[in-house]
Amino acid sequence: MSQISVVVFVVFLAILTMSEGMSLRGLGVEPRCRCIETERQRIGRLIESVELFPPTPHCEDTEIIATLKRTGQEICLDTTAPWVKKVIEKILSNRKP
Known part of the structure; x- marks a missing residue:
């Protein structure tokens, strides 16, 4: 049961990271140098x-x-x-x- 929780957490973090990068680019801001x-x-x-x-x-x-x-x-x-x-x-x- 804890393995599923870890996988769900990792997927959630991946989606959050991708959406943050996309929203910054949409605003014309580079998320890095x-x-x-x-x-x-x-x-x-x-x-x-x-x-x-x-x-x-x-x-x-x-x-x-x-x-x-x-x-x-x-x-x-x-x-x-x-x-x-x-x-x-x-x-x-x-x-x-």
């Missing part, structure tokens, strides 16, 4: 656009995602690289009125 690997090398000339994502409850890191000109590929940039810090400064200075 977008960037797993980051690029540190200078690729400034290859970049078409850059998006800055501030920390959230789901990801404590500031993330910078660059879209490449030729391929449209999105690449996460290393926020500690000196050239990326300059990109961040430029983005932030353009946001101020």
Whole structure:
């Protein structure tokens, strides 16, 4: 009898976990960080656009995602690289009125 209770509990947790992830995505919120690997090398000339994502409850890191000109590929940039810090400064200075 206790084995059935454990199975029911595990299934319940699985359903709860899946529904939580789906509801967050439906709201446009990623339930985890977008960037797993980051690029540190200078690729400034290859970049078409850059998006800055501030920390959230789901990801404590500031993330910078660059879209490449030729391929449209999105690449996460290393926020500690000196050239990326300059990109961040430029983005932030353009946001101020």
